[in-house]
Amino acid sequence: MADPRSVRDRLERLIRPHAGLPEALQRSKPLKLRGHSVAWLPPLLLLVGIVLLDASTSGRFRIMSWLVLVPVIAAAICGVRGTVSFGVLALITYVVVDTQWPHKYRNGLSDLLLVVVGGTLAALACSVRLRAERRMLHMRDIAETTRRTVLRPMPPGWGGLDHAAVYLAADSEARVGGDFYDIQPSRHGTRLLLGDVQGKGLAAVEAAAALLGTFREAGYHEPELGTVAARLEVRLLRHNRYRVALGGDDGDRFATGVLVAFPEDTPTTVEVVNFGHEPPLVIAPDGVRSLDPGHGLPLGMAELVSAPPPVLRVALAPGETLLLVTDGVTEARDASGAFYPLRDAVTRALARDPRAADPHRLVRLVRDGTLDHCGGKLADDTTIFAVRRPVAGVRRT
Structure with a gap:
């Protein structure tokens, strides 16, 4: 097990850029x-x-x-x-x-x-x-x-949802990578997108920015979630062709992701489109379950199949929280090479305290557990995103 003090120090370096004005942007003090x-x-x-x-x-x-x-x-x-x-x-x-x-x-x-x-x-x-x-x-x-432009800050209650997110860059100096997420309110309900662009570096950041820009427009204007998904697919294909025209060699770049809609007329269901991403977990006070993966291909690969990824309609009761993570969590390894047991860790935490289903508690739980499991040495950019409809009479903790 890693030294808790070293893990804590690593955690502070990783999350500091995402809490207000970062100390790293100030001159080193005498x-x-x-x-x-x-x-x-x-x-x-x-x-x-x-x-x-x-x-x-x-x-x-x-x-x-x-x-x-x-x-x-x-x-x-x-x-x-x-x-x-x-x-x-x-x-x-x-x-x-x-x-x-x-x-x-x-x-x-x-x-x-x-x-x-x-x-x-x-x-x-x-x-x-x-x-x-x-x-x-x-x-x-x-x-x-750049980070605040790509991953814009979201105010509390944005889109009528309780939400919490943590983004940890594998390179704490880079501050931004290929992970992306956002919430977009619209007249058709609130939509959210989380994903991970294949690869690293500025090319991955460019692709993530392109997808987020399209999501913020299509997610606001388009009434059907399937149309939003199709717009994202087309956007990444166009971006890849543009990169090739510039002489880049990343014309086959793809991105995994999860697109979720919270329709206003059905407060006990959500719509989900999965682009080859780890399926979200539903966290309820009485247990944890995984959503149907949907069997969709990653964005940028639609030309390999004849049908678009399905739009799944999933029951989501009041008080249940969606937990979405990128592979920085699911592929975090300890010294023996074992992956981080995300679902088991959340299940144990719920058994100890059902309030762990709160988005803010849940994000802190997964963040601390991931860093402790890998000794503070992340192999990939890591995003942890938890969201649910507000629960009447429950105060955020």
Whole structure:
């Protein structure tokens, strides 16, 4: 079993980009104590330590040239001004202390030049570090903007549904991948889409963005869920042809997904179209069941069959929650290679506390269980999405 502390640290790194303004988009903060910067303290302590050690040893053992390390340390944790200040302070200290020794024990001009050159290079290195830091902040800001554009934030109760979602990027620095999800209210009821584009990188993000854009339009305007599904299929085929025209080699890209509709006129049923995705689980206070997989092919493969994927009508009682996940959950492995037992884990949690069927509790349960099972090392992007119709008299927890 993985160390709980390391799993928790990994979890914080993974989910931080998805909770408000991420700390990663802010400049790395200097060392602080009670709200005040103490970045100056390590190089100052080093300078004092070198001076005291040099003074406490015999003249045959001189370490004043080690003062070159003071601006080097400052360059790693201070600004340019602080680094220059410590470079000047180290130089002055060297001159003052070295002149206190008899001539035969002085380090001389060569070590003095070493301190001067070291301080100058440290200031330049600090400038390069800060420039790279600003560039990284800009790139992360772009990545965060891209993520929020593709996976737009959804307010509580969006579309008249209780919902909760967690997206964990396998690469915590990338912040966005091929997983996608959204809820689209419409005059025909509320629709939701969750899926996973085959492959990784920006090409997968582009395909996910194309599918979400089509879903947000078709899901709003089209009265029939089957028509929305057909529009998604056509959109991915068009996107693939466009990529080929640009010279790309990913013209056969596909995406698995689940399309769900909550019709307003039938509050105890939902409509589901499954595009070769892991079938959703229905979580009720008294147990867990899987929906019919529907046997549809992934999006982008409709040309291989003559019939579109079926639209399934499924009973969903008040209080029952749909749990949809991508393969980052179902294919998470532990040290022995065993897959994460999602259904068993949820069933055990319900047996302990029936309130685990609440979407927010359910998402936290699956998130924590997945990361604990794989030791915090996700092999793929992971999306956990739970949704249900509001239950009268039940407060969200």
